[in-house]
Amino acid sequence: MAGGGAARVEGPAACAKLRGGGIVLRREPAKDLLEVLLISRRRKPNSYTVPAGKYDNDLDLGSFEGCAVRETREEAGIDCDIMFDLGWFRSTALKDNSENRTRFFGMQYIRESSDWQEELERQRCWHSLDVAIGLVEWSPMLVEVLQHLQGLAAEDAEVRSALTLLA
Numbered sequence: 001m002a003g004g005g006a007a008r009v010e011g012p013a014a015c016a017k018l019r020g021g022g023i024v025l026r027r028e029p030a031k032d033l034l035e036v037l038l039i040s041r042r043r044k045p046n047s048y049t050v051p052a053g054k055y056d057n058d059l060d061l062g063s064f065e066g067c068a069v070r071e072t073r074e075e076a077g078i079d080c081d082i083m084f085d086l087g088w089f090r091s092t093a094l095k096d097n098s099e100n101r102t103r104f105f106g107m108q109y110i111r112e113s114s115d116w117q118e119e120l121e122r123q124r125c126w127h128s129l130d131v132a133i134g135l136v137e138w139s140p141m142l143v144e145v146l147q148h149l150q151g152l153a154a155e156d157a158e159v160r161s162a163l164t165l166l167a
Helices: 064-076 129-135 140-155 157-164
Strands: 007-009 017-028 033-041 044-049 052-054 078-092 099-112 124-128
Touching: 007 140, 017 064, 017 078, 017 140, 033 064, 033 129, 052 064, 064 078, 064 099, 078 140, 078 157, 099 140, 099 157, 124 129, 129 140, 140 157
Parallel strands: 017 099
Antiparallel strands: 007 078, 017 033, 017 052, 033 044, 033 124, 078 099
16 A cells, blocks of 8 residues: 655545545553554565555445544454544555555544454554554555654644543
8 A cells, every 4th residue: 555655645635545544542551551553464474554444435424534433443343433633644555656645543442343354364463652653664654644643642732631531
């Protein structure tokens, strides 16, 4: 999915390939550490990504929030609630060099399912934000999304407040 040319952008513009994605967060109680959900990539061993996928107006009931929640359930088997909008990000698809635009949301972890649509293809893992950034270095867009979240956590009072409420 991702290649060069990643950037935070304003809206979907005229891009034909629109996507929704979730940055699922929880607080590790023993260490009071913010953790990010990563999932394994399908055909890339020991490589990780976040739940995200193609927006479908009918399936997602006309909302990118719905797309992010649906993709998180399908790819990770995680139920979550959206806390805040992280914005639109642009990437270039490796297979055909086309532009994608993905709207990401910060999401609160609720629970995980014991079985889900892609459980035979993916594994879930939780990491600190710093470690997660290192694990998605293959994708400039994902690095930028997680660094944007890191900046918001430090500078934005609303985001900081939402993060303190995580269980």
